[in-house]
Amino acid sequence: MEAIILLAHGSRSPGACDAALQHAERLRAVYRNSRIEVAFLNQIDPDLPKTLSECVASGINRVVIAPYFIVAGTLLSKELPPLVEQARSRYPMVDICVADPIGYDDSLTEAALELACERFGHAPDALVLLAHGSAHPHANAPFDRMIAGIRERHGQMVTRLGFLERSEPTCYDAIAASAEAGARRIAVVPCFLLSGNHVLADLPPILEKARAQYMGTDIQLTSALGDSPHLTGVLAKRIGEALEKKT
Numbered sequence: 549m550e551a552i553i554l555l556a557h558g559s560r561s562p563g564a565c566d567a568a569l570q571h572a573e574r575l576r577a578v579y580r581n582s583r584i585e586v587a588f589l590n591q592i593d594p595d596l597p598k599t600l601s602e603c604v605a606s607g608i609n610r611v612v613i614a615p616y617f618i619v620a621g622t623l624l625s626k627e628l629p630p631l632v633e634q635a636r637s638r639y640p641m642v643d644i645c646v647a648d649p650i651g652y653d654d655s656l657t658e659a660a661l662e663l664a665c666e667r668f669g670h671a672p673d674a675l676v677l678l679a680h681g682s683a684h685p686h687a688n689a690p691f692d693r694m695i696a697g698i699r700e701r702h703g704q705m706v707t708r709l710g711f712l713e714r715s716e717p718t719c720y721d722a723i724a725a726s727a728e729a730g731a732r733r734i735a736v737v738p739c740f741l742l743s744g745n746h747v748l749a750d751l752p753p754i755l756e757k758a759r760a761q762y763m764g765t766d767i768q769l770t771s772a773l774g775d776s777p778h779l780t781g782v783l784a785k786r787i788g789e790a791l792e793k794k795t
Contacts, residue, residue, distance in 0.1 A: 558588030559744030657697035659776035664735035674731035681711030741774030
């Protein structure tokens with residue numbers, strides 16, 4: 549028997565993890581013969597060891613851990629490997645593998661465009677992708693590719709990338725540059741998979757500051773990237789790739 553564990557960051561914000569649960573539900577329709585579970589790396593339960601224990605107790609002998617992360621940051625590169633090694637030592641009879649994180653996929657570009665258009669009811673003048681930011685250049689590469697993809701599809705749309713921390717330009721600077729370029733309708737798409745504190749608490753003051761500065765510009769925050777059903781397809785693809793490597 550096979551289990552697929554969708555492994556997310558975790559957040560205590562009410563409803564923040566709903567997107568992960570919804571992706572898991574859609575994955576059940578794709579992998580009908582597999583047990584699909586959701587586990588979290590920090591902040592909330594169930595954690596990965598508990599979920600693995602429950603899977604093994606139910607007779608599972610093959611597990612795919614599917615990271616619900618865009619890139620392999622600190623949590624995936626530092627904290628996940630020891631958990632996986634401990635599980636392999638504890639359950640030597642169980643085949644445990646880890647799929648690649650979401651990374652870049654054309655579906656992410658489509659998701660961002662759809663979220664922006666849905667917010668305004670039509671294509672905005674500008675689209676700002678907001679990412680967390682990282683000191684590691686490779687961590688921002690998927691977002692650079694998303695920007696390039698959007699420009700290929702909508703060359704007339706002002707498209708910029710902004711960061712919440714650790715990288716530049718900042719979210720505010722990206723919005724300001726779009727407004728000063730003449731955009732009157734700006735969609736800010738949070739490239740976060742969970743609608744946690746960054747989306748709910750950190751972003752609104754930044755947008756209010758921008759709205760006060762550019763009063764003639766309609767600046768709207770869209771749903772988080774993780775809310776898009778497109779992400780389910782990418783997750784299914786990464787899971788399929790992991791399964792193929794094991795066969």
